[in-house]
Amino acid sequence: MNTIKMIKSVAIAALLASGTAMAAPVELLLNGGFEADAQANGTWAIYPNLTDWTGGAYGIELRNNVVGIAPEGVNFVELDTYHNSSISHDVLTGLGQQYTLSFQFQDRPGVDTSSQGLAVTWGGNAVDSVNNSLGGGWETRTYTLTGNGALMSLKFTAIGTDDSLGTSLDNVSLTTAVPEPETYAMMLAGLGLVGFAARRRKAAK
Secondary structure, eight states, rough: OOHHHHHHHHHHHHHHHHOOOBOOOOOOOOOSOOOOOOOOTTTEEEEEEETEEEETTEEEEEESSSOOOOOOSSSSESSSSSOOOOOEEEEEEEEEEEEEEEEEEEOOTSSOOGGOOEEEEEETTEEEOOOGGGGGGGGGEEEEEEEEESEEEEEEEEOSSSSOOEEEEEEEEEEEEOOOOHHHHHHHHHHHHHHHHHHHHHHHH
């Protein structure tokens, strides 16, 4: 097998390895379920920020079994506090790296749809606007985001009527996949084979 064919074979092997040996997604958010901040059962409060999250101009409303029940754990948030507000988290991204965003949202029971809704942005660009969760229960949305190699902000903003009655948010997850160590080993082994073949070819001349 000549060097060019060897390189092609190694490249194919490396691609196959990288496609089948990806690690489980790595979670980038430390407090996506809003459980890191203690809130007594049956109470709510408005905070300027929460663990791992930055609040908007009117803070973040953290609830524990108030006007709804968290789909997991006990806490969830609402972003129409005294006025429409927001919550954000900055992420240092890789250029072209893909990220998976998922979260759950729920309408506030007994409140008109026009009073509810969340806008989602990534690096200042619109991802989606969500409202009117199916059946009024918790609904999950999932998106694929791309990094630009710089610090990017994941942000949720209340967009309904500015009346302190808005959509609930919980279980925010932002993950990225990292190759398994075995993948790197395969690539290094492939490079070694290419180098060995090149040296043999040079010695034979």
